[in-house]
Amino acid sequence: MQSAYTVATLAFVIGVAWVGWIAYSLVFPAEGQVLTATPTVEFAIDGGEAGPKFGFAFEGQQISSPGPTLTVKTGDIVKVNFKNNGATAHAFSVVKENSDEAPIMFKATIGTGPRPLVPGDRGSIVFNADTTGTYYYICPVPGHAQLGMWGEFKVEG
Ligand SMILES: [Cu+2]
Secondary structure: OHHHHHHHHHHHHHHHHHHHHHHHHHHOOOOOOOOOOOOOEEEEEEEEEEOOEEEEEEOOOOOEOOOOOEEEEOOEEEEEEEEEOOOOOEOEEEEOOOOOOOOEEEEEEEOOOOOOEOOOOEEEEEEEEOOOEEEEEEOOOOOOOOOOOEEEEEEEO
């Protein structure tokens, strides 16, 4: 009966590990993982260049720096649809300060500095804007925020 006991113990350990892994992945979703919650607010944003300046715009509008201010309410499920409408690689991140070295907020990033979107590419992210404050969105490609790729991201209580 030793082997039956061993099999039962092994099955129990695997079961506990499996349930634990599911619980962990629900509490700590992977970086950039899209929430399945239904968005309560949605933005379509272009990133690109306007002459020597880099910037953002609402989809189809003229790129500007800073980009348009995005305002949501605390607890909104925000969906951002980003298009790289420029001629070089860009990405989109919500960050704590206006710097490409600032921490990403709400796991809200579409592409990253090392892995941006190529020209013409699109990406989306859904996130919970659960902390009131004034944040920024930038292009995290090194140097691009300084060249103008930033705007305010306000989460109002
Ligand atoms: Cu950029």
